[in-house]
Amino acid sequence: MRKLKYFKTSLTLCAAVCISVILFAFNAGRPGTPVRFKKPTAIKQPKSAAIKKPEDNRFVKTVLSNDLNEPMQLAIAPDMRVFFIERAGNFYVYNPADNKTTLIYKFPVKAVEKILQGMLGMTIDPDFRTNNYIYFYYSTQVGDAYKNRLSRFVISKNSVLDLQSEKVLLDVPLDAEVSAHSGGSLAWDKYKNLYLSTGDNTVPFESEGYAPIDMRPGRTTFDAERSAGNTNDLRGKILRIHPEANGTYTIPDGNLFKKRTLNTLPEIYVMGCRNPYRISVDPETSILYWGEVGPDAGTDGKQGPRGYDEINQAKKAGNFGWPFFVGDNKPYTKYDFKTQIVGDLFDVNAPENLSPNNTGLKILPPAQKAMVWFPYDVSPEFPVLGKGGRCIIGGPVYHYNPALKSNTKFPEYYDKVLFVGDYMRNWIFGVRMDENQNYTGLDQLMETNGDFRRPIDIKFGPEGSFYILEYGSAYGLDNPDARLVRVDYNAGNRAPVAKIATRDTIGLKPYKVVLNQKSFDYDADDKLSYKWLLNDKTVISTAENPVYTFLKNGVYKITLKVTDAGGKSSTDTKVIKVGNTPPQVAISTSANSSFFFPGEQTFDYKVAIKDREDKTIDPKRVKIGINYIARVENNQNLTGHQEIAPTYNYGKALMAKSDCKACHQIYTRVLGPPFIEVAKRYAGNKKAVDMLAVKIIKGGGGVWGEHAMSAHPQLSKDDASEIVKYILTLNEAKSTASLPRQGNITLKDHVANNNEGRYILTASYTDKGGAITPLTTTESIVLRPAKVQAESADIFDNIDKREKAVYATDNKAYFGLKNVDLKNIVQLTYSYLSKNLNGTIEVHIDSPDGQVISTLNFTAAADQKQFTRQSTPVTDPQGKHDLYFVFTKNKRSTRGEISVDWVSFDKF
Incomplete structure (x- = not known):
């Protein structure tokens, strides 16, 4: 995948979309003459017009294994065991028989400290039911050389790996100092040919997001012509071999180069790949699909077109263009990195590789264009994919089997649909094709309730359920939300949704509570039954909306279990506190309490506080302050009772909706520096906001490490500036001084901001706890222009x-x-x-x-x-x-x- 880029000369921010992460680093530039694409504007429906898109609420997502550490790839056995690997070498099995995940073996993989190396790929044999063969693609060291190795092992039916059974099929050379683009995905066709994807293993960071074709002496690892563009190199390819029972392999007919062709390798099926991170093969047609993680440039430039991620299809062997073309065959220029002279565009019909680092053919096969391509910004051809960071994840083609006896299989609506995901944008789309496997449209899966946590691998199981490995929040960390998930389709009875609606949650004994509920069932005719439990033990009622009186002080958990006629159920909980009541806080003013006005800079206020249990109000428990917000998101409703109002920050809100934290944390180094380090470095620098905002938008190198940050052209200058301003505030000392309970405030911050922004006056009081626990009430006045x-x-x-x-x-x-x-x-x-x-x-x-x-x-x-x-x-x-x-x-x-x-x- 694309290696995440940090900032270099300025900062490593990764603003509203923090770059395509996880095993990638890319580069692109100015367009040549693009191939014209006739865009289908509507999703073509399945052949039967009666087949409608299923409702999102018919999909049920179940977490099978939680808290993983950099999961990579998975495979589902015929007996429903799910095997999966983590980059550091851990090999696991999830067994549905007991719902347990077990570590089978920890591979001593080499070069793990290199961001893109380690345990990279795995698959099981098409005849796994009888031969128990399992294949791994992993980093190892042979003498002084690093290699990525494809090996076959035998694993028993009770999940014991026979380490002595290893058969080494293939080694792919590796420049270990290049921490970029390893590929590593494995897949099979119906003829039992094995496909392996390999990345171009090239440093992309100094090509400014365009084509890395640097032919200067001593810059070999900066030249993808030596790998992806080289017919005599296994890197930047998708290889196709036929494994034999004795641990060797043969070459199938139909690969890109005929056997014994001079300066070529017969294993190559597809060449011209940058980082084909996840591949799949349609089990019926044997057509190859993959997600190609593209380069970083945010705008077209003198070197060529901007960066695009690609969804690719190979109906037969071919050259897919990298590093000479990207997207729909947008050509790069023959750029001289020494003289910085821009030459002619590469010829799509006969790309010429004249690099001194090329050991293969000089004239390459014609370039094939992508099936789908999209940049950071909204794609004119495929606008439904949105905008933001890019890291496309290839996935499987689904084939609906009406004879399969399964209550969880995906419906006929998705028959012959190719599924793909995006690690950065957290979506999964179906790619629809016609009877000739030509693209017709895109269709998002679980648009309203997907909640995907950075999909890193996706597969269908033999029962027709959908399995997802989710990498989790931030690249390179042991994320608590990294997990193995199964998505089932429920064509029949759906479980009801329990929902407690009571607002009576805090009071004094005896506390009489009406336990309201607003539960519902998607199946409208289902009859529901109710069970109310106290502290998960005592049933207190089976009525729909019972009344219950709490006679003793304490904190109680109320659980509502709702069951339908088919026996399916769900629960909801609510905490009831007895023995204290919330304080009363009110802010009054003789002025208008909604607006500030040009020319007026004084605002009077008075805060009244009462508490039923506290005989006297403790001044130390009172907090009153005012905050000015220069900008607010459109439709961000800041009202007096919302907790968001006192702490709202526009830049922080923009960052929360972005993917910045995929490569940055506030205090922890991920791929880029912690935000607190950025704030410290630029403290007091009056030019920092403008400089870093430009850096976020345009991308580029910096002083934070070897990697650069990708461009974010989808961000406006104003929004990028607000993100920078928020980051820089992380180094500022926070004032804890409270305003008096009555006084006048000078409003002046809006004057320099064209009379825009918001003032938020906040008052809160935390009581002494009554008979149970302290309670806090916060009230705010928000003044808008x-x-x-x-x-x-x-x-x-x-x-x-x-x-x-x-x-x-x-x-x-x-x-x-x-x-x-x-x-x-x-x-x-x-x-x-x-x-x-x-x-x-x-x-x-x-x-x-x-x-x-x-x-x-x-x-x-x-x-x-x-x-x-x-x-x-x-x-x-x-x-x-x-x-x-x-x-x-x-x-x-x-x-x-x-x-x-x-x-x-x-x-x-």
């Missing part, structure tokens, strides 16, 4: 939200703001443009049909480019309410649209 940009509203319905305005064409469309105080507000001013439309904007409270407190009548503009400013009175309904701005068209207005830029809340 009085001039509200319409596109930053909290609620939208039938609204087209664009970069700088919202647009409405439908009657009763609306946008809304949550939790708004209109104290001291006398009018609303709109900036709007109405095109061929007359009507009103009505402001309703609490719902789109609620009380109307303001009405704006608008008319079609004479100048169709000039926004109009218009004011209208508003009535204060007292207190805080959600506001709904509802568009109503006049009956005679049928076509046109109105766009609103902003709404200003104006004081006296």
Whole structure:
């Protein structure tokens, strides 16, 4: 896979998508003349129109083995044992008979300290039921040389590995100083030919994300022409051999080069691969598929096209272009790394390898384009794949067998679908093809409830269930969420979903609680039964919504078990605390409590605290503070009772949605430096934010190690800057001083920020515990700009939200703001443009049909480019309410649209 890149000269951030991780390092550049691709715009359905896509809730995900350490590849035996390996050499078996995972053997693999070496691949023989052969691909040392070795062993039916049975089939040369691109995947075709993927074993970091074709003396390991582009080298290939019973192999007919062809190797089936990390072979057609982890460049450049990951298909042997082409045969230039002169584009019909490091043919077979290709940003051809980091994982083709007696097999909808995953984007897609195995569309698996934790290998078992090895959160760490998972399809009765809905969770004895529940069953006709348990032992009721009285102080666990008529069940739990009540915290002000206003910089406040159990309020337990947030995500609703409000940080929120932590942690080194080290290095550097934001977007080398960080062109400069700002705050001392319970605050931070941002005034009190445990209540006031940009509203319905305005064409469309105080507000001013439309904007409270407190009548503009400013009175309904701005068209207005830029809340 692609070796993760750190920062070099500036920083190793890995911002909103922290680069394609795990065994890779890549490079790409400016496009030549791309091959035109006729894009199918819709997913073609299975041959029978009656076959509908199954509901996500029919898929059941079960964790078979947890807390793995860098899992790599798996294989499922006919008896349902699941074998899998970890990179450090551990070989395990999961036995469904007792649901236990057992370590079979720890291989003493060599070069484990090199990030991409170790235990790389495994598979079982097609005749495993009778011969018990199992194959491993692993790093070893022979004399002074490192090699990646393919060997066969015998394993018993009770999972004992016979170490004396090893038969070495094949050694692949390895430049061990290159910690990049090992490949290592194994697969079989229906003729019992074995396929092995090998990476190009080339340093990609100094090619700036483009083609590593550096032919300067002493730079051999920087030249993929010596490996992937070399017909006389096993690296950067997918090999095809036929293992024999005696531990040797023969060469099948139909490989890329005929046997005994000068300067070629007969084992090569596919050449021109960068890092074909996971491969599969369709068991019916013997067509080869793989995920090709591509290079890093975020934009097209003088050396060639940007980086693309690829989903590839080989119906026959061929050359797939690397390092001369990428994606749909986008050509690189013949770039001279010494003179930095850009030469001609490589010829797709007859690529020429003139490298002095090439020991094979000089004129190569024509390049074959990818079936699917996608960059960091949204792909014009395949937009459904989204944007972000890239690390494609090839997977199997599923064949639905109606005769297979299995209650968990995948449905006919997925017949003949190729499944692929992405380690960085955490998705699994099905690639749909026609009867000739030509691409027709992409279809995401378990879009709403996949919860994949970085898929690293995917297979179907003999019963038709789907098995996934998940690598876990961060590359190179022993992740607690690394696991072996099985996904079953449930075509019949589904288990109900237990859900406790009671809000009565804290009180004083005797505490009478209504145990409400909102359980449901996806199978609408199922009759449900209920069982309420206290502390997992005592059944206290079998009613749907019982009432129970707690007579003693304590902390209790209530469990609800819901069972359907078919005997399937699920549980939910809730903790009830008896012996204390939460404090009461209230913030009041004579000012408006929703907005700050241009020109006003003083805000008065008063905090009132009461507690039923504490006779006196302990000042040391009171915390009051104010925080200014320069930017907030659109639709991020910060209200007074949310815990997110006091601690919200825009850069932190962006990072949380990204894959940054795949290669960075705050305090622990992963592939890149800990964020705290970055913060310390650039402390006090006034140019750091701009410099590092550019580095995140463009990528490049740095001083944090040998590796560079990949580009993130999908990030805006503003968002990259906010991520940097958050990282730099990690080195700042946190103030713990509390404001007084009453006073005036100077609001000035928004002045330098174009009157944008949010102020969050937070007050909290932790009581003394009563008879059980301390409880904390937190209250906040969030002040937003009085001039509200319409596109930053909290609620939208039938609204087209664009970069700088919202647009409405439908009657009763609306946008809304949550939790708004209109104290001291006398009018609303709109900036709007109405095109061929007359009507009103009505402001309703609490719902789109609620009380109307303001009405704006608008008319079609004479100048169709000039926004109009218009004011209208508003009535204060007292207190805080959600506001709904509802568009109503006049009956005679049928076509046109109105766009609103902003709404200003104006004081006296």
